[in-house]
Amino acid sequence: MKRQQILDAAYTVFSRKGYHRATVDEIIALADTGKGTVYNYFVNKEQLFYTLVKERSSKFEAELNAIASLHELPLSKIKMAIKVFLEFYVANADLWRVLMYEMRGLGHEDSSFTEAQRKKYRERFVHTIGILENILQEGIEQGAIRPCDVHKAAHGLFSVIVMMVFQGFVGEQQDSIETAANSIADIFLYGVAER
Amino acid sequence: MKRQQILDAAYTVFSRKGYHRATVDEIIALADTGKGTVYNYFVNKEQLFYTLVKERSSKFEAELNAIASLHELPLSKIKMAIKVFLEFYVANADLWRVLMYEMRGLGHEDSSFTEAQRKKYRERFVHTIGILENILQEGIEQGAIRPCDVHKAAHGLFSVIVMMVFQGFVGEQQDSIETAANSIADIFLYGVAER
Amino acid sequence: MKRQQILDAAYTVFSRKGYHRATVDEIIALADTGKGTVYNYFVNKEQLFYTLVKERSSKFEAELNAIASLHELPLSKIKMAIKVFLEFYVANADLWRVLMYEMRGLGHEDSSFTEAQRKKYRERFVHTIGILENILQEGIEQGAIRPCDVHKAAHGLFSVIVMMVFQGFVGEQQDSIETAANSIADIFLYGVAER
Amino acid sequence: MKRQQILDAAYTVFSRKGYHRATVDEIIALADTGKGTVYNYFVNKEQLFYTLVKERSSKFEAELNAIASLHELPLSKIKMAIKVFLEFYVANADLWRVLMYEMRGLGHEDSSFTEAQRKKYRERFVHTIGILENILQEGIEQGAIRPCDVHKAAHGLFSVIVMMVFQGFVGEQQDSIETAANSIADIFLYGVAER
DNA sequence: CATGAATGAGAGTTCATTCAT
DNA sequence: GATGAATGAACTCTCATTCAT
Structure with missing residues (x-):
């Protein structure tokens, strides 16, 4: 308790x-x-932080895995994934901002965390973004997505999702999330240019 | 000295x-x-940090303003702006990662900085992203860009640029920046979906 | 249990x-x-420690008392006492090192223990060394030992015994103890000088 | 200051x-x-303690070395060395009691100090006692001292000196030290037994 | 009797800032 | 202007002890 x-x-x-x-x-x-x-x-402050992250992540990761395994059209899967991402980040915006900062993206020398811990965190990110990559890859194979660098594309999509949350463009209500998911998917899939 | x-x-x-x-x-x-x-x-550590940010920003902001004022096609301006952004963030990736974190995006209660200071930082960001917005708006008015929420679209473009740098997808060499700028522009403008 | x-x-x-x-x-x-x-x-950590010391001491003190009461030659008694001391300290070296340190020899102001507790410990030491004194005194009275300050002499003998144990010069085997006892007695009785 | x-x-x-x-x-x-x-x-508490020990030791070690180098009779040198030891330990009794305890004589697992630091301390002790050993060895070679284990004999002499100080048998006055030195030397050289 | 979750006083250490020189 | 010795508030973490179950 x-x-x-x-x-x-x-x-x-x-x-x-x-x-x-x-x-x-x-x-x-x-x-x-x-x-x-x-x-x-x-054990210490660091492990308390890690426990927090771990507990909050697991449900999200499970949901994401579930979507990836569905027999659905890729474009449809992408939209679903975006929604799940938004839901998770809206709920955990502040803590994940902290986490993402402390990880320092790559192999930076100094951080609050031990290298071992940082690796654990990074693996969680790599994993979730990896699922996006897989969906995109599937889309390319089925001819729904243009051939492109899925690794970067997935990161791009991810960064937009996170930005929308961090900038407060998405609220906690389900319809706000839905609207945002549609906008993001629309631009990600079809771009901003007029045809 | x-x-x-x-x-x-x-x-x-x-x-x-x-x-x-x-x-x-x-x-x-x-x-x-x-x-x-x-x-x-x-006067203190905080103001030392601020001075750093201010000095590094000004040239970048000037360049960006120059591009906005050019008489060029919107799509062309967008590509140029992306390039200037990339150049700046590649050169200042680490400090700006710190800055962006410490600002905490919105009106968060606690930070290393005083609220007054944070406001100054935010204005700088708002300003540079605002230039992107203006270019997009111009594009819409000229029929080159689909009508959309330019505020969010500009933020999305910005977040992708920053992510590319923070993830190390862009190197310091001019051609690396050019390639990245093209990829970003391509997807931003035309999306990933196959037609 | x-x-x-x-x-x-x-x-x-x-x-x-x-x-x-x-x-x-x-x-x-x-x-x-x-x-x-x-x-x-x-009742607390201190009393736990004390109980330990008390329980381990009592058998040793009884043995020593027994030797003092024997009808033997003083020099012989001295050797026996040295052996009993060695046996005890070899078996309890580490705890007694701690005890001796925490007592702080004299009336020092600060220690882990309360003054009352420290007094109890000191009495145990005074008692066992006192037995050595008595044997020496007996030796002087019987003309086997040179007249000298028995208090200091007993402490000197004691310190050498303890040092031999703490320095690891004496092992746990009976013959190691016997050899050490003989060396100590030899030098204590006859000195290191050549005649 | x-x-x-x-x-x-x-x-x-x-x-x-x-x-x-x-x-x-x-x-x-x-x-x-x-x-x-x-x-x-x-740097920290440990190094503060070490600095204390180092500063207080150096003069003492120098004095001891000087005596070892004198062209004097071994028995005379022994008495001088005893006096120098007494002077030093009388002046530094309490700190050295602490030091000797924290060193834990041998290679004990746990202590307040790092193993590296403990080694430094031990070397200082080994060095000073080593000087006593050398003097004894010289005495044996010149026929003034009985052949014996000089290592143990030196430790025995050392332990008696330290005990005399720790037990308060020696005061700070020069004559108290002199008297004590004579008693110690007398028994160490000639033993307590009557001839 | 046996237990262990809960506690908080107190430990060593860090670091932005001041100010006399 | 340049300096760095001095400072203390604030930090993380430890551990003997209590007490309700």
């Missing part, structure tokens, strides 16, 4: 402050618990 | 470590100067 | 880590019991 | 409390300085 209180509080504080500026003191104040309790459940 | 040494060193250290993990001690070690000297030129 | 498990574990951990670095967590892990159980049997 | 104040305060606090119980807070209170200042001069 305390464990969950701590996780909830940590989620809030990490989201608000980022990893570095978040303090254990603030987390325990919000969780209404003692400092030692945090360290009974989590 | 000392001032410039400090700025150069600060650029390196902030880029490597991020805002929080960067220490004044490391900056002065690299700048080969004394700690007090930093505080003679800059 | 739990009580004995705790004592055994505590002995091991205190010996390995010293008083301060030993943690109750480590003790209960080794004793395979719960944290509360420790506090059912012992 | 602050550096010296910190060293003096640290000396007092480490001597009184031992390494673990000594706190940086107490040291700075006594040194009348700020916490950060300590870390400007010393």
Whole structure:
């Protein structure tokens, strides 16, 4: 019970402050618990953060996998995937902003996290974006998508989704998400140019 | 002269470590100067960071403004703008990653920076993305671009550009930038779907 | 039964880590019991340590008393006493190193232990060394030992015994102890000078 | 100047409390300085302690080396060495008690210090006791000392010296030291047995 | 009796900032 | 203008002890 209180509080504080500026003191104040309790459940601040990410990710990753396995048309799958991404990022915008920053994209020298931890995080991203890649690849094979660099294209799509969320262009309501998903899919698939 | 040494060193250290993990001690070690000297030129760490951003931005913003004012076809202007963006972000990837993170996109309560400072940063972004918007708007008016939400479209284009840089998909060489600019423009304009 | 498990574990951990670095967590892990159980049997860490010392001391003190009461020649008694000391300290080297340190020899202001506890420990030492003194005194009265300050001489003998153990000059085997006892007695009685 | 104040305060606090119980807070209170200042001069608590030991040792070691090099009779040298040892340990009793404890004599698993640091300390001890060994060896070669295990004999002599100090049998006055040195030398050389 | 979740005082350490020289 | 010694608030983490079950 305390464990969950701590996780909830940590989620809030990490989201608000980022990893570095978040303090254990603030987390325990919000969780209404003692400092030692945090360290009974989590080895350290870093692992507390990781637990948060892991717990929030797993459902999302499962949903995404499910979509990839469906027998649907690629274009339809893409739209579904975009929607699932939006739902997840809308719900976890702040924490994932922090996570993405702390990972530093590539192999950067300094970060709050150990290299081992960073690798774990990166694998999660690579995995989810990889699913987008697979769908695109499938689309190319079926002639629905133009041949292109699916790795970059998937990253592009991903970056747009995340930006829409981070910029607050998408709200929490289902219809807001749906509308956004349609816009994103439309431009991603057909571009902005007039024919 | 000392001032410039400090700025150069600060650029390196902030880029490597991020805002929080960067220490004044490391900056002065690299700048080969004394700690007090930093505080003679800059009121504090935050303002040192801001100065850095301001100095690096201005040339870029000028270039972008120039493109916007050209008498060229919108599609051509878009490609040019993409190139200028890429050039700038490739050169300043690490510092801008830090900056974008610390700004926290919207009106978030806590950050390393004061609200006043954050507003200044945001205005810079709004301004550069605004130029993209204007070009798109011009394109719509001239019938080259499909009617769409230019605000969001510009942000989408921007996010893809930045992602390409942060993911290391674009190198520092001119031709790498040119190739990337073409790919981005191609998909942004015509989408990935087969016709 | 739990009580004995705790004592055994505590002995091991205190010996390995010293008083301060030993943690109750480590003790209960080794004793395979719960944290509360420790506090059912012992009022606190300090008293647990004391119990350990008391239990291990009593047999040794009894043996030493027995030797003192024998009707033997003083020189012979001295050798026997040295052997008993060696046996005891070899068996309890690590814990007694910790104990001797935490006592701080004299009336020092600060220690891990309360003054009352420290007094108890000191009395045990004074008592065992006192037996050595008595044997020496007996030797002087019988003309086997040169008149000298028996208090200091007994401490000197004691310190050499302990040093031999702490420096690892004496092993656990009976013959190693016997050899060491002979060397110590030889030099203590006759000195290192050539005649 | 602050550096010296910190060293003096640290000396007092480490001597009184031992390494673990000594706190940086107490040291700075006594040194009348700020916490950060300590870390400007010393990397950490461990290195502060080491600096203390190093500074206090060097004069003593030099004196001891000087005696070893004298052209004097071995027995005379032994007495001189004993005196120098007593002077040093009387002056530094408390800190050296702490040091000797934290070293844990041999290769013990856990200690406050890193293995590397422990090795440095041990070398200092080995060195000073080694000088005693050399003097004894010289004595044997010149026929003044009975053939014996000089390594152990030197350790025995050392342990007695230290014990005399730790037990408060020796005061700070020169004559107290002289008297003690004579008693120690007398028994070490000629034993306690009557002839 | 046995347990272990909960606790918080207190530890060592970092680092932006000040100010006398 | 240039300096760096001095500072202390703030940080993460430890661990003996309590107490409800």
